[in-house]
Amino acid sequence: MRSAADRMTGPxxxxxxxxxxLIARDIPEGWHVNLGIGxxxxxxxxxxxxxxVLFQSENGILGMGPAPDETLADPxxxxxxxxxxxxxPGASLFDHALSFTMIRGGHLDLCVLGAxxxxxxxxxxxxxxxxxxxxPAVGGAMDLAVGARRIWVAMEHTTxxxxxxxxxxxxxxxxxxGVVKRIYTNLAVIxxxxxxxxxxxxxxxVDFETVQARTDAKLHRKDVAG
Amino acid sequence: MRSAADRMTGPxxxxxxxxxxLIARDIPEGWHVNLGIGxxxxxxxxxxxxxxVLFQSENGILGMGPAPDETLADPxxxxxxxxxxxxxPGASLFDHALSFTMIRGGHLDLCVLGAxxxxxxxxxxxxxxxxxxxxPAVGGAMDLAVGARRIWVAMEHTTxxxxxxxxxxxxxxxxxxGVVKRIYTNLAVIxxxxxxxxxxxxxxxVDFETVQARTDAKLHRKDVAG
Amino acid sequence: MIDKRVATAAEALADVKDGSTVLVGGFGQVGHPMALIxxxxxxxxxxxxxxxxxxxxxxSGLPRLMKLGRVRKIVCSYPRTAAVFSELYAAGKLELExxxxxxxxxxxxAGGAGIGGFYTRTGVGTLxxxxxxxxxxxxxxxxxxxxxxxxxxxIEAWEADRWGNLIFRGSGQNFNPxxxxxxxxxxxxxxxxxxxxxxxxxAVVTPSIFVDRIVEIPYAPxxxxxxx
Amino acid sequence: MIDKRVATAAEALADVKDGSTVLVGGFGQVGHPMALIxxxxxxxxxxxxxxxxxxxxxxSGLPRLMKLGRVRKIVCSYPRTAAVFSELYAAGKLELExxxxxxxxxxxxAGGAGIGGFYTRTGVGTLxxxxxxxxxxxxxxxxxxxxxxxxxxxIEAWEADRWGNLIFRGSGQNFNPxxxxxxxxxxxxxxxxxxxxxxxxxAVVTPSIFVDRIVEIPYAPxxxxxxx
Numbered sequence: 001m002r003s004a005a006d007r008m009t010g011p012x013x014x015x016x017x018x019x020x021x022l023i024a025r026d027i028p029e030g031w032h033v034n035l036g037i038g039x040x041x042x043x044x045x046x047x048x049x050x051x052x053v054l055f056q057s058e059n060g061i062l063g064m065g066p067a068p069d070e071t072l073a074d075p076x077x078x079x080x081x082x083x084x085x086x087x088x089p090g091a092s093l094f095d096h097a098l099s100f101t102m103i104r105g106g107h108l109d110l111c112v113l114g115a116x117x118x119x120x121x122x123x124x125x126x127x128x129x130x131x132x133x134x135x136p137a138v139g140g141a142m143d144l145a146v147g148a149r150r151i152w153v154a155m156e157h158t159t160x161x162x163x164x165x166x167x168x169x170x171x172x173x174x175x176x177x178g179v180v181k182r183i184y185t186n187l188a189v190i191x192x193x194x195x196x197x198x199x200x201x202x203x204x205x206v207d208f209e210t211v212q213a214r215t216d217a218k219l220h221r222k223d224v225a226g
Numbered sequence: 227m228r229s230a231a232d233r234m235t236g237p238x239x240x241x242x243x244x245x246x247x248l249i250a251r252d253i254p255e256g257w258h259v260n261l262g263i264g265x266x267x268x269x270x271x272x273x274x275x276x277x278x279v280l281f282q283s284e285n286g287i288l289g290m291g292p293a294p295d296e297t298l299a300d301p302x303x304x305x306x307x308x309x310x311x312x313x314x315p316g317a318s319l320f321d322h323a324l325s326f327t328m329i330r331g332g333h334l335d336l337c338v339l340g341a342x343x344x345x346x347x348x349x350x351x352x353x354x355x356x357x358x359x360x361x362p363a364v365g366g367a368m369d370l371a372v373g374a375r376r377i378w379v380a381m382e383h384t385t386x387x388x389x390x391x392x393x394x395x396x397x398x399x400x401x402x403x404g405v406v407k408r409i410y411t412n413l414a415v416i417x418x419x420x421x422x423x424x425x426x427x428x429x430x431x432v433d434f435e436t437v438q439a440r441t442d443a444k445l446h447r448k449d450v451a452g
Numbered sequence: 453m454i455d456k457r458v459a460t461a462a463e464a465l466a467d468v469k470d471g472s473t474v475l476v477g478g479f480g481q482v483g484h485p486m487a488l489i490x491x492x493x494x495x496x497x498x499x500x501x502x503x504x505x506x507x508x509x510x511x512s513g514l515p516r517l518m519k520l521g522r523v524r525k526i527v528c529s530y531p532r533t534a535a536v537f538s539e540l541y542a543a544g545k546l547e548l549e550x551x552x553x554x555x556x557x558x559x560x561x562a563g564g565a566g567i568g569g570f571y572t573r574t575g576v577g578t579l580x581x582x583x584x585x586x587x588x589x590x591x592x593x594x595x596x597x598x599x600x601x602x603x604x605x606x607i608e609a610w611e612a613d614r615w616g617n618l619i620f621r622g623s624g625q626n627f628n629p630x631x632x633x634x635x636x637x638x639x640x641x642x643x644x645x646x647x648x649x650x651x652x653x654x655a656v657v658t659p660s661i662f663v664d665r666i667v668e669i670p671y672a673p674x675x676x677x678x679x680x
Numbered sequence: 681m682i683d684k685r686v687a688t689a690a691e692a693l694a695d696v697k698d699g700s701t702v703l704v705g706g707f708g709q710v711g712h713p714m715a716l717i718x719x720x721x722x723x724x725x726x727x728x729x730x731x732x733x734x735x736x737x738x739x740s741g742l743p744r745l746m747k748l749g750r751v752r753k754i755v756c757s758y759p760r761t762a763a764v765f766s767e768l769y770a771a772g773k774l775e776l777e778x779x780x781x782x783x784x785x786x787x788x789x790a791g792g793a794g795i796g797g798f799y800t801r802t803g804v805g806t807l808x809x810x811x812x813x814x815x816x817x818x819x820x821x822x823x824x825x826x827x828x829x830x831x832x833x834x835i836e837a838w839e840a841d842r843w844g845n846l847i848f849r850g851s852g853q854n855f856n857p858x859x860x861x862x863x864x865x866x867x868x869x870x871x872x873x874x875x876x877x878x879x880x881x882x883a884v885v886t887p888s889i890f891v892d893r894i895v896e897i898p899y900a901p902x903x904x905x906x907x908x
Contacts, residue, residue, distance in 0.1 A: 029453075029454065030454045032661045052453060052454045054615075054660070054661065056661070062659045062660065062661055063615075063653075063660075087653055089648045089649025090613055090614075090615045090617060090648040090649060090660065091653045092617055092653050092656035092659040092660065093653045093654050093656070094656075094659060097565075098659070100565070101561075101564055101565040101566075101633055102659070102661055102662075103566075104565055104566035104567070105563075105564050105565045105566040105633060105634075106566060107633070107661050107662065108661075147566055
């Protein structure tokens with residue numbers, strides 16, 4: 001068992017899996033979902049047995065299955081993070097044009113992304129730390145952020161230095177404006193609503209005040225006005 | 227044998243086939259060619275034995291073969307004129323988006339179209355007889371006319387009333403501006419050049435003066451200035 | 453378990469609203485979803501906008517829908533396939549938006565792909581570009597065309613699985629794969645539904661994400677294969 | 681007889697000119713034409729613009745081409761895959777045009793499909809839309825993106841026939857089918873060339889019209905399958 005203090009200083013693989021497991025719990029059957037690199041990728045293996053969820057990868061896969069045993073991996077089949085993957089019965093393979101038709105055309109029910117910062121109006125910053133980045137790389141993040149019907153963010157609540165990643169205004173370059181609908185951290189599950197951040201679930205033994213203390217923006221309690 | 231007079235009053239099936247045969251003669255091996263409805267469609271069956279030419283149909287076929295025996299026709303396989311067709315070994319089938327990528331993207335070496343009028347600057351009118359057409363229908367003509375690398379026109383030299391279809395300026399609504407490169411009629415083969423219509427071949431026993439008399443625009447002789 | 457099969461066209465179309473824009477697949481009669489159009493006729497929805505390359509053939513299907521006065525407008529490239537269309541249009545009882553075939557295809561693809569508009573050379577300087585923005589890009593003239601989306605797409609495929617992966621036969625793809633991407637609800641008429649995994653991942657033409665409902669209609673040749 | 685096979689990468693690339701824009705397929709190492717890139721290195725062409733989703737991995741292929749100083753500019757979505765790129769870019773020795781991955785794909789498709797430009801929501805309000813036209817269409821903000829074309833496309837497919845019909849394996853399609861449409865010359869590295877007619881018409885992913893030259897490289901797994 002990891003302590004609340006551990007979760008506050010940032011989770012290891014177990015903690016990251018715990019975040020991913022909450023997300024997997026909340027994805028209904030039948031959704032089409034793209035998973036970003038990092039914690040989001042872990043979601044794919046954690047969907048409850050028997051629930052059919054279709055995972056999409058922007059390099060042309062719909063219907064990815066569990067991660068393969070390394071020795072049995074098909075080297076021709078990789079996901080957006082270039083990791084080997086498997087296919088479920090019913091999977092399909094296609095090119096980048098059709099893949100981004102799915103993404104940009106609003107056909108994905110959900111995309112789960114990592115983030116550097118999320119602002120209380122739903123702004124997302126997850127691709128670059130400055131306008132003078134020495135090696136900027138955006139990948140499919142901007143397309144996914146504007147294209148999927150819902151954006152959920154999976155991230156540690158603070159940086160390793162303890163700085164809140166939930167903010168009033170993003171300081172890093174934006175990926176997209178006003179797109180994040182929900183955030184899963186090691187401390188809480190938080191909806192982005194018209195009034196800002198709304199805590200809908202506290203993780204284990206962490207209380208609301210502790211999460212607020214770690215957050216650089218006002219948190220609201222669900223079902224409590226103001 | 228049909229007489230020159232026959233050819234001047236408009237060809238029957240034999241005459242239309244004669245025009246199509248000339249076109250088939252002039253298509254080099256390896257070209258990708260779309261054939262319009264009417265005389266152009268006849269070209270497909272007239273390519274000399276052993277010469278590989280790939281015929282495209284805008285409804286998603288590349289590599290059409292000879293017209294099928296009616297009783298053996300595959301009802302799921304039709305060309306742009308909704309006639310049953312066959313496939314050569316090496317054919318491919320695809321959707322309208324990819325078909326018009328071929329067409330609009332400049333990948334066809336040639337499109338052979340029918341016409342109501344062709345002007346000496348290469349303007350093409352082949353889709354509508356007036357702006358108040360009671361049932362206008364354009365099909366793929368405008369896309370083909372601007373997209374293919376070359377437009378050749380196959381048509382009778384004059385209307386049934388004897389009016390020239392080669393004109394100084396089109397009177398019918400345009401399909402596209404300045405796109406026609408060559409015209410095959412029952413009287414002559416005519417290139418559209420910087421100086422206008424240039425006769426490059428006279429059909430059988432018709433002479434230049436006769437063709438000029440039937441043409442409502444100046445004709446130039448190939449290799450003769452002025 | 454995801455299972456998009458419904459028993460009848462009537463069930464698949466139960467929630468269609470008056471005033472809907474309906475994308476209808478097919479080129480001529482190949483890939484044209486006759487059973488679903490019959491279902492739409494039965495359903496009774498009116499004031500429809502139909503997007504289809506042709507206006508149908510003969511008196512069944514789209515011509516019947518038009519004859520019944522249920523179509524307000526038709527968007528197509530080549531309507532001159534049905535006498536009913538010509539009569540209604542000449543009588544001013546049917547709006548027509550005529551669009552070059554490749555532009556029609558690209559507008560539907562844009563609708564499905566989240567593209568807000570695109571520039572094409574097709575139609576520049578012609579009647580069909582009148583009232584549209586034209587623009588010089590790199591010394592070439594283009595016309596701006598806007599995306600086309602449907603409330604409903606009615607398409608025909610050859611075979612499917614219960615998730616909605618589709619394969620097509622012969623020249624039956626035509627507008628179907630792009631229309632499947634461009635509507636709120638995509639209903640497919642297929643000749644056979646296979647077990648999941650029967651269709652190879654590389655063979656899938658329309659991935660299941662684009663399909664909402666599947667109606668199985670036993671194997672039969674296209675409604676009518678006419679040369680004209 | 682149409683036969684697009686050539687014996688070696690060197691022969692297939694003999695006419696590449698300095699200053700060419702080269703579209704290079706692949707996502708990571710899958711579908712990435714390593715043998716053709718080696719051919720390009722051998723050939724010696726310089727002042728190249730490379731369009732590729734990634735900047736390569738390790739020190740072979742694209743990183744080697746960059747290290748040799750033959751690349752002037754790279755257009756991609758995710759270059760942060762090769763240390764060589766980062767070094768050269770930080771040293772100001774390499775131009776970078778970074779493009780969102782879906783916009784990169786759509787720009788290449790537009791290049792191949794004769795589209796003069798298109799509007800996308802991707803990137804609106806971000807650094808990557810700076811200097812680009814933005815426009816309101818139906819109450820939504822879009823940014824105008826222009827087509828990308830190559831003098832040359834280097835792609836990898838799984839199998840082909842002598843006309844150039846292509847099929848792909850696993851996630852090997854990625855950028856390859858669209859790049860094949862968007863270059864003056866498309867050269868393909870395949871693992872096997874079959875007799876004409878062996879590949880079913882419905883199975884063809886890239887129709888032969890888009891392919892100019894085919895180099896057969898015997899079956900082998902992707903150059904490197906690394907997780908990072």
